[in-house]
Amino acid sequence: MNATTSYQAIITSPIGPLGIVIEEGVLYRINFLSDETTLQAAEGKPAAQVAAQLQHYFKQADWHFSLPLQPMGTTFQQQVWQQLRQIPLGEVRTYGEIARALNSGPRAVGNACRNNPLPVVVPCHRVVAANGPGGFAGQTQGRNLSIKGWLLAHERATL
DNA sequence: TTAGGTAGTCTCG
């Protein structure tokens, strides 16, 4: 999130360093870090489990996470994130499709995706716009959007 | 291509 976030681990991955927040073995938050912040990674015991599963996913996308998650958010956001986790590997949904499933609106779904605290594990990258790629990690272009593309290509490659 | 509609959240006051 910002400089005040204290990460239990920083994991290097093909999409750059990932900052991980874990408490009591429960995963709360994953952040994409800039390549400069990769220095001190205090790799603790609870982080090892998360790190291992993430590395596994980056090696082979056909892998489904089994981690205790605690993404904090409103009830609507929880509903959206729940929907995201039901999108099968290698498939995508549009914001509108998710919205209809929840009797809501596309923009509201976009908002919830933007606030997803656990990207990659909760597959917000599998949600695209009706005509376009949509956004990722708060950006509608730039590095984060290319990460989205990388993840989708990675998953397609392992089908 | 745009104009208007939409739902959830945030920020003021």
Add this chain to the structure above:
DNA sequence: CGAGACTACCTAA
């Protein structure tokens, strides 16, 4: 609380 302003959108014209 209420009004207004934000969005990783969608559809019709």
